[in-house]
Amino acid sequence: MTICENNVAKIEIICKEFNYDKGELINVLHKTQTTFGYLPEEVQQIVAQNLNTSLAHVYGVVSFYSFFTMTPKGKFPINICTGTACYVRGAEKVLNEFKTLLKIKVGETTKDDKFSLSNLRCVGACGLAPVVLVGEKVYGRVTLDGVQKILDDYNES
Amino acid sequence: MSIKYRKNLLICSGSSCHDASNFDLMDFINVKLKEYGLDDDIQVVQSVCFNKCSIGPNMIVYPDNVEYSTITKSDIDDIIIEHLLNGRIVERLVYNDVNIISGTHKKQYRIALRNCGFIDPEAIEDYIEKDGYDALAKCLTTFTPEEVTQQIIKSGLRGRGGGGFPTGVKWDITSKSVAEQKYVVCNADEGDPGAFMDRSILEGDPHSVIEAMAICGYCIGANKGIVYIRAEYPLAIKRLKIALDQAKEYGLLGSQIFGTDFNFTIDIKYGAGAFVCGEETALIHSMEGLRGEPTLKPPFPSVSGYLKYPTNVNNVETFANIPAIINKGADWFASIGTEKSKGTKVFALAGKINNVGLIEVPMGTTLREVIYDIGGGIVDGKKFKAVQTGGPSGGCLTEKDLDLPIDFDSLTAAGSMMGSGGMIVMDEDDCMVAMAKFYLEFTVEESCGKCVPCRIGNKRLHEMLTKLCDGYGTPEDLDLLRNLSVVVKDTSLCGLGQTSPNPILSTMANFYDEYHAHVVDHKCPSGQCTSFLKYYIDEENCIGCLVCARNCPVNAIFGEKKKLHIINHEICIKCGICMERCKFDAIYIK
Known part of the structure; x- marks a missing residue:
């Protein structure tokens, strides 16, 4: 990804909002990721320059926290909760069903950039276990048959 | 209301x-x-x-x-x-249940959750109507900071985040640190999977936390507070922000609160998905915009914390107790609970239990009361096997512990821990070796990698457990597993590594027969570790519909339409999809 001037300006505005304070790096990265969808090296470089810190520091933080990603997600990011309550109620089988149907592994995106698959730990909706999130939408008590139905919701659109 | x-x-x-x-x-x-x-x-x-x-x-x-x-x-x-x-x-x-109105079950007692469910969390007037901010007013206008701290010490309140350190003592230490700036930090980085009490308090009663943070600021001499909250909790963040704005508008945050010379403001900082940030030194580094890696204590945050200033870190539930203690008195609080654990504890019941959700009970309530009386027993009438308390850092408790009065010390003595209050209930279908493996997988993913025992030791432990579950374990592995667990526990830098082998050690102590079965009999007693099983097709029930063959991800099922199908065991990966999909109960495991 080569980064255009317009996007450089966007990053600068975000950094300015936090007074170019490198102590606010995590907040800056949150906002930047919301804007761009992910944090490629080029973006990290500009964040580093603006906050007057090294790329190594920014990269260290980005790679440390699971919330930040350096690869673009699919149009519909699928997250399977693998917290304990969901695990006990069969999240692993649901995850495997997604893998089989989408033919991708966790952390990958389908060839048409439509779906990406990841797992996360506990969204706190343990009463609905097992839980699957597609974007912000939550699907509760997901069964194996339900997996195809979830995908169908997005394949039509 | x-x-x-x-x-x-x-x-x-x-x-x-x-x-x-x-x-x-x-x-x-x-x-x-x-x-x-x-x-x-x-x-x-x-x-x-x-x-x-x-x-x-x-x-x-x-x-x-x-x-x-x-x-x-x-x-x-x-x-x-x-x-x-x-x-x-x-x-x-109408839901028919022994609980007439949930949360008011006679065995429950609500202090931290006192307002949750009964007020509108986005209306400060509702909170004020329930004596909200009375405690802060009382502290600022009638008591000295020392007097308030003494009350908290006297109440016997201990940190609800997992450590169980006496809250008042922590405040006292921080108040004695001399510096031009101090901080109050609320740890809302609730990472323990299956525990969601902090989120519910922030979603249901955010003002109680804000009020308590201000009281803490008054006691330790800080005028700045920070809530460190998980980015995964958008609703809690939204409500907290609304509450902070309202408190400012009402003059309950800001300068010269209640006409005194006490000033206090609160900011929010976001986590970014790292379990280790629940550890206070890691949390402070994360707030400073760094990798959330823990450092050796001492120095404790109460001496040198955020930006090297004295910092008092308490968890959400701990804070939620404070206004009630000030309003009703330390003696009242100390009269609830057991000798060394005062007050109540919120637990998040989840797993194979009928009534999933948050409960709050006095310390000293037994597990049996929690699981059967309040939790409504096990799903589908199955047999209770174990309950994991303390999340990935805790251990499992079994049937013999059902009448154990729950408090900080009794759980530790039983080989588990209080932790943040997650309670995951397991039934007879759950394999305890696989459960230990699940927790280790979590630790391996969440280890920050700073110290060798945690980074490499947990990885090896996880590999051994995987070997066991896959059917390749030997009796020697069990000794190795136990020895390495002890080493990781003894030599890791922070609480994450020091507790991560607990699920292994406690399942080994309570369910050694299951481990034994995996390596000696080459069997998984609960049938969860599928590598020990073989799938077969029943001649009588199979109608030859091809559904199983079509759904098999590795094409291990052969057969023609309307004829008996056969599973090739060389290819079969034992995923069980065929069994789930067969509508005629024609697939069985042996």
Whole structure:
């Protein structure tokens, strides 16, 4: 990804909002990721320059926290909760069903950039276990048959 | 809740109910009430968690105390016409259970959750009506900081985040550190999977935390507070922000609070998905914009914390107890609970239990009361096997521990720990070796990698457990597993590594026969570790519909239409999909 001037300006505005304070790096990265969808090296470089810190520091933080990603997600990011309550109620089988149907592994995106698959730990909706999130939408008590139905919701659109 | 309305509809807007409804229940009901001309008469109040997450969305009609569950759009008209207009209860939506009204079960006692579910978290007036900010006013105008700290010490309150360190003592130490700036930090980085009490408090009663942080600031001499919250909790963040704005507007945060010379402000910092940031030194580094890696204590944060200034870190639930202690007195609080663990504890019940959700019970309540009386027993009437407390850092408790009074010390003595209060219930179908493996997988993913025992030791432990579950384990592995567990526990830098082998050690202590079965008999007694099993097709039941063959991910099933199918065991990966998909019960495992 080569980064255009317009996007450089966007990053600068975000950094300015936090007074170019490198102590606010995590907040800056949150906002930047919301804007761009992910944090490629080029973006990290500009964040580093603006906050007057090294790329190594920014990269260290980005790679440390699971919330930040350096690869673009699919149009519909699928997250399977693998917290304990969901695990006990069969999240692993649901995850495997997604893998089989989408033919991708966790952390990958389908060839048409439509779906990406990841797992996360506990969204706190343990009463609905097992839980699957597609974007912000939550699907509760997901069964194996339900997996195809979830995908169908997005394949039509 | 305002008394100027004839009735109040309390709608649970906790995440489980919110997500289960798939539509905005509150808005929808408000529109409907308007249609019926009832909007001046009946108020809709958003509240949080009635401990019935699995049958949400839930609603309570107050003051009638009728509770409706699993409400859909089409039920709203019925509730309005039948109940609100004609005074007849809509029986089909009433959940029949021993708990008449959840949260008011006689064995429960609410201090931290006192307002959750009963006030509108987005209305400061509701909180003030429930004596909100009285405690802060009392502290600032009648007591010295030392007097308040002494009250907290006397109450016997211990940190609810897992450590169980006496809160008042922590405040006392921080207050004695001399510096031009100090900080109060609220740890809302609730990473323990299956525990969601902090989120519910922030979603249901954010002002209690804000008030307590200000009281803490007064005691330790800090004028700045920071809430460090998980980015995964958007609703809690939203409510907290609203509450902070309201408190500022009312002059309860800012400068010269209650006309005194005490100033206090609160900012929010976000986590970014790292379990280790629940550890206070790691949390402080994360707040400084660094990798969330822990450092050796001492120096403790109370001496050198955020930006090297003295910092007092407490967890959300701990803070939520503070206003109640000030209002009702330290003696009252100390009269609840056991000798060394005072007050109550919130637990998040989840797993194979009927009533999933949050409960709050006095310390000293037994596991049996929690699981059977309040939790309603095991799903599908199955047999209770174990309960994991303390999350990935804790251990499992078994049937023999059911009558154990729960407090910090008794759980530690039983080989587990209080932790943040997650309780995951397991039944006879759960394999304890696989459970240990699951927790280790979590630790391996979440280890920050700073110290060798945690980074490499846990990885090796996980590999050994995988070997066991895959059927390649030997009896020697069990000794190695235990020895390495002890080493990792003894030599890791922070709480994460020091506790990560607990699930292994406690399952080995309680379910050694299962480990033995995996390596000696080459069997998984609960049948969960599928590598020990073989799938077969029953001659009589199979009608030759090809459904299993079509769904097999590795094409291990052969056969023609309307003829018996056969599974090739060389290819079969034992995923069990064929069994789930077969509509004729023709697939069995042996």
